[in-house]
Amino acid sequence: MTAAPPVELLRFNTCGSVDDGKSTLIGRLLYDSKSLMEDQLEALERSADLTGGGQVNLANLTDGLRAEREQGITIDVAYRYFATPRRRFIIADTPGHVQYTRNMATGASTANLAIVLVDARKGVVEQSRRHTFIAALLGIPHLVVAVNKMDLVDWSEARFLEIRGEFEAFLPRLDVLQDVKFIPISALHGDNVVEPSGHMPWYEGPTLLRHLESVHIASDYNLAALRFPVQWVNRPERPDDPALHDFRGYSGQIAGGIVRPGQKVLILPAGLRATVSEIWTFDGPLTGAFCPQSVTLRLVEQVDCSRGDMIVGLENLPGCGTDLAARVVWMHPRPLTPGRRFFLKHTTVTCRAVVTALENRINFDTLEPEPEPPAQLGLNDIGRIRLRTSRPLVYDSYRVNRLTGSFILIEEGSNHTVGAGMLEPPRELWKPEFEDFAI
Helix, strand or coil: CCCCCCCCCCEEEEEEEECCCHHHHHHHHHCCCCCHHHHHHHHHHHHHHHCCCCCCCHHCCCCCCCHHHHHCCCCCCEEEECCCCCEEEEEECCCCCHHHHHHHHHHHCCCEEEEEEEECCCCCCHHHHHHHHHHHHHHCEEEEEEEEEEHHHHCCCHHHHHHHHHHHHHHHHCCCCCCEEEEEEEEECCCCEEEECCCCCCCCCHHHHHHHHHHCCCCCCCCCEEEEEECCCCCCCCCHHHCCCCCCCEECCCCEEEEECEEEEEEEEEEEEEEEEEEEEEEEEEEECCCCCCEEECCCCCCCCCCCCEEEEECCEEEEEEEEEEEEEEEECCECCCCCCEEEEEEEEEEEEEEEEEEEEECCCCCCEECCCCCCCCCCCEEEEEEEEEEEEEEECCCCCCCCCCEEEEEECCEEEEEECCCCCCCCCCCCCCCCCCC
């Protein structure tokens, strides 16, 4: 009997302006898809007194902080899991308030799909554009614009088309967003969330859940170039098991491409050549592995390879250098200014870095860089910067590979994460130090 293929996992986040109904939408998805346990339903009923009137509030399924429930806003990122027979889901409910834009970027950083909610009464506002821009900046390949609260505009098709036209007017500036779907919904009443709405017969598209179940995500990962950041050297050293006495493997998560036994690879930044002999997981050896699997690779050669190194294929080589250009989302009240020093974490590497220049800042009214370089980047600003690192980084452009093209900046002393960065294309790809180096 042939085993059934594994059910795909889709990560998505909700975003948009405050009070657009993000938490209510997730509560409705969980409630109507029957993904709640009895104790969760009981807790939801017990929490009704916090929302006034004794009414059950579906937003309380994700707004877990008392301050969130009292104010009716989302502050922190809340993650929820549910599954249908077709697909598994991890949801990140992210804040809509301008003050917590940094939390939105955090929740969206690993998403395959973003749902931007728009209040049908208010239309497209600055936060709608800001969050859509951040979704595009973070390389999220799929976007759903959910026009919510259609019940408050009498289920008007004209209002839905008007909002869709507003969105489509600025989407061409975000050329990385190729897959965009518009769905009219009422999260409060459940229209077009899990079940089709009888109030909007003019809409002939899928419900939100049906779209989430069917959107194609298999090609979202970069499988064209092997990238394997080494997380740790696996040496079991078990005297009771002779087979493991000389075992040396390199463990980590594949960040791109496909790897097979017998494949020729490079270990960067040193440029050492090696051959993959075996691929191991907890369940045993594999004949091949691909992104984003976590595996242990064994090499034929005894080479110096440790945490922070990257094993790559011989084709489509990455960039390697210390002078970097990147877009950064600034997440700290203290502004970013040139000359500040940080710890930079990229894949499995942590090194020191200094910001050498601020080159521009995004104007969210126009979604274009401001004409003059800024003196600083404030909280929630997005801009282009230059960095110099204390050791060479092996990296790709963020648009090519989200895993090897991203980094975070950590403040020295406090260890606060203060910035999230997306690397721009490298000036040059890695090349051997010696002319007679033959790949």
